[in-house]
Amino acid sequence: MAIKVDVDTHDGLKNGVPALMRLLEQEHVSGSFFVAMGPDNSGKAIRRVFRNRGFLGKMLRTRAVATYGWRTVLSGTLLPARPVALAFPDLMRELRARGFEVGVHGYDHVRWHDELDHLGESGIRAELADAFEAYRAIFGEPAQSFAAPAWRDNALSLTLLDSMGLKYHSDVRGRTPFRCAVEGRVLATLEIPTTLPTLDEVLGSRGLKDLRALVRFYLGLFRDDALNVHTIHAEIEGGPCLDVFRELVRALKARGVTFHRLDAVAQQVAALPMPVCDIVRSFVAGRAGWVAMQGSESTGAPAPEPEAA
Numbered sequence: 001m002a003i004k005v006d007v008d009t010h011d012g013l014k015n016g017v018p019a020l021m022r023l024l025e026q027e028h029v030s031g032s033f034f035v036a037m038g039p040d041n042s043g044k045a046i047r048r049v050f051r052n053r054g055f056l057g058k059m060l061r062t063r064a065v066a067t068y069g070w071r072t073v074l075s076g077t078l079l080p081a082r083p084v085a086l087a088f089p090d091l092m093r094e095l096r097a098r099g100f101e102v103g104v105h106g107y108d109h110v111r112w113h114d115e116l117d118h119l120g121e122s123g124i125r126a127e128l129a130d131a132f133e134a135y136r137a138i139f140g141e142p143a144q145s146f147a148a149p150a151w152r153d154n155a156l157s158l159t160l161l162d163s164m165g166l167k168y169h170s171d172v173r174g175r176t177p178f179r180c181a182v183e184g185r186v187l188a189t190l191e192i193p194t195t196l197p198t199l200d201e202v203l204g205s206r207g208l209k210d211l212r213a214l215v216r217f218y219l220g221l222f223r224d225d226a227l228n229v230h231t232i233h234a235e236i237e238g239g240p241c242l243d244v245f246r247e248l249v250r251a252l253k254a255r256g257v258t259f260h261r262l263d264a265v266a267q268q269v270a271a272l273p274m275p276v277c278d279i280v281r282s283f284v285a286g287r288a289g290w291v292a293m294q295g296s297e298s299t300g301a302p303a304p305e306p307e308a309a
């Protein structure tokens with residue numbers, strides 16, 4: 001199993017990451033952290049309430065204000081947006097010094113989530129350039145991995161990422177590591193998808209609130225014959241759901257599961273034959289709006305031109 005920790009907000013990095021770092025160290029479990037590099041505009045997500053009925057439902061079901069706090073819920077609207085990664089460069093470096101992988105989770109998480117398809121090539125290029133520049137400012141060297149905010153990508157973002165020579169990205173939901181077929185081309189960069197539903201999706205859609213029921217649910221989904229990638233959130237598992245996550249980790253360890261950083265997985269599978277798959281857009285229970293998903297296997301060849309009449 002690979003634990004992927006998404007860090008979307010200022011408070012998630014400040015409070016959730018140290019809590020998760022301690023928990024993972026106590027349990028001798030490795031993990032990969034992906035941190036938003038730009039401003040925390042979480043408050044702007046509130047605008048989605050007016051555009052997307054699913055989002056309001058999710059806000060209520062997951063008790064967003066209780067989970068995130070008013071400072072985060074209003075960040076970037078009534079209150080100024082605070083930086084995420086750049087506010088805590090020492091913590092970022094400490095994470096890596098303690099043996100965790102640290103990668104890029106976009107620049108402005110809310111902008112990527114809400115506007116990806118409207119940013120155009122220059123807009124996406126700017127989001128990526130700013131994010132990777134911030135990473136370099138913190139670590140003094142370039143980032144090797146990227147996880148798309150909100151599991152959203154498009155042909156432009158994948159193509160631009162592909163030109164950066166990353167070890168891998170983890171942008172979509174899916175089944176197995178693969179290479180992406182985009183507009184008739186097979187991209188070089190390995191994609192390692194998230195394979196399990198996130199806890200906030202499960203809480204939001206299945207009504208599993210009891211700790212034991214949640215752990216049982218995940219154990220039921222866990223595959224012994226494949227790589228399992230579980231995305232958690234600094235704001236959720238690092239906050240109100242820390243106990244659930246601890247119990248899940250202990251139950252997996254009791255089952256004999258081993259934990260690996262995603263960059264180590266990328267290294268292990270790099271030489272193996274890799275399926276080539278399309279990327280499709282789909283919906284997952286408990287999450288508002290679309291996510292990018294591993295599609296069926298593709299030859300990577302362009303679709304044949306329709307014959308002239």
Ligand SMILES: [Zn+2]
Pocket residue numbers: 006007008105109149150
């Ligand atoms: Zn995120």
